[in-house]
Amino acid sequence: MKNLNSRLVLMFAMALTTGLTAQAQSSTDWPKNEIEVRATVSVPSGEANFSGTTNAGSTLSFSRDFDFKNEPGFDIRYTYRTEDGKHKLLAEYSHTDWERSTTLTRSFTFRGQTYVANANLNGDLKLRDFRAMYAYRWGNEKVRFGPMADMGVIKTSLEITGTTNNGTQTAEGSITKFAATLGYDLEYNAAPKVNVFHNLGAIAFHHDRLFHTEGGVKVYLSRQVGFVGGYKFERYRWVNDDNFIRISAHGPFFGAVFHF
Numbered sequence: 001m002k003n004l005n006s007r008l009v010l011m012f013a014m015a016l017t018t019g020l021t022a023q024a025q026s027s028t029d030w031p032k033n034e035i036e037v038r039a040t041v042s043v044p045s046g047e048a049n050f051s052g053t054t055n056a057g058s059t060l061s062f063s064r065d066f067d068f069k070n071e072p073g074f075d076i077r078y079t080y081r082t083e084d085g086k087h088k089l090l091a092e093y094s095h096t097d098w099e100r101s102t103t104l105t106r107s108f109t110f111r112g113q114t115y116v117a118n119a120n121l122n123g124d125l126k127l128r129d130f131r132a133m134y135a136y137r138w139g140n141e142k143v144r145f146g147p148m149a150d151m152g153v154i155k156t157s158l159e160i161t162g163t164t165n166n167g168t169q170t171a172e173g174s175i176t177k178f179a180a181t182l183g184y185d186l187e188y189n190a191a192p193k194v195n196v197f198h199n200l201g202a203i204a205f206h207h208d209r210l211f212h213t214e215g216g217v218k219v220y221l222s223r224q225v226g227f228v229g230g231y232k233f234e235r236y237r238w239v240n241d242d243n244f245i246r247i248s249a250h251g252p253f254f255g256a257v258f259h260f
Contacts, residue, residue, distance in 0.1 A: 031259035032083065036228055038075040042251030044068050044098055044125060048158050050173030050243045051109045058109040060158070062247070065108070066123040068098045073127075075253060085144050088185060090133040092152075096249065098125040110160060111171035119163035127247060128155045129234075133199075135185035144187045150201055151180040154236060156245045175238040175245050181210050193220040197230075207239035218257055226257040 044062050051058035062068050073096030080089045100123050107117045115121060131152030137144035157174030181201030188196040198215040216230015233250040 031223065032081050033260050034079040034081075035258045035260075036075070036077045036079070036255060037258075038077075038228065038253045038255035040073040040075055040094070040096060040232065040251060040253045041070050042073065042096060042232075042249040043070045044096075044127070044247055044249045046245070046247040048173065048245045048247075050111050050158070050171075060108060060110065062125065065102070065104065065106075066100045066121075066125070067102055068100050068123070068125060070251065071096060071098045073097065075255075085139070085141070086137055086146075088133075088135040088137060088144075088148075090135075090150075092129070092131050092133070094127075094129045096127050099123070104162065111173055113164045113166065113169045113171055115160065115162045115164050115169075121160060121162035124159040125247075126155070126157045126159075127249065129153075129179075131179070133185075133201075137185060137187070142189055144185075146185060147182070148185040148199065148201065149180070149182050151178070153177070154179045154238075156236065156238060156247055158245070173243065173245075175240050175243065177208070177238050177240075179210055179236075181212065183213075193226070194218070195220075207237070207244075209235070209237040211235045214253075216253070220257070220259075224259050226259075227255070228257050229254040 047059050047061050049059045073094065075092065075094040077090060077092040081087070102121055104115060104117050104119055104121050108115055129152065131150045133148055133150035135146055135148035137146035139145055153176065155174060155176040157172060159170065159172040161168065161170040181203045183201035186198045190196050195218040197218070200213040202211040212234040214230055214232040216228060218226055218228045220226035231252050235248040237246040238244060
């Protein structure tokens, strides 16, 4: 948690420095570049199986077996809009880490180890996402709407430490995959300094399923600085042979916006 808070403070300071430096620029046009630094809060649900079999007894439930709670994460993104507003480019990195200590109510197999019931178990679930997005939007200065496509890499991992038939053991399973979705992007300038936005993407490929959506509001205090808040939902199912992870996470986000 301390490392996460340190990273958030450092990234906020860097973005703030960029925003303040940009204030020295004089232009009558609204800045085309934007940096967002967000704090996120979410709770995961879903399941994972890294036993190498489709045995239902080896499928772990994030809610039943670990009871993961709300945890903070962070999201950093850079956005560029062309002068006419038709083209929008975005690069984003997000990271959330859920940790939980609990007492097992049943035995299960994970990475070849059988973790026994009524013993302590520590779980660490991570979701890391890097993506780049392009959207072409029709409309005017008030409303912009159009199709979008994004692609990137998503890594989900689960590390557990607990008592097994062979003593205390630590094991980790992870799946890293290239991801791409299709959807739409919407922006509505409700007032000169108020921007309402919504973005959605989804795809189904073989056994993999991806869906993400978010909506929120940006309020600009000046030409360079503003605040953002909203709600985000994402659901991924990754399959690698008999191993798989299905994870859903949703919750609010808030942060700062810097134009230059």
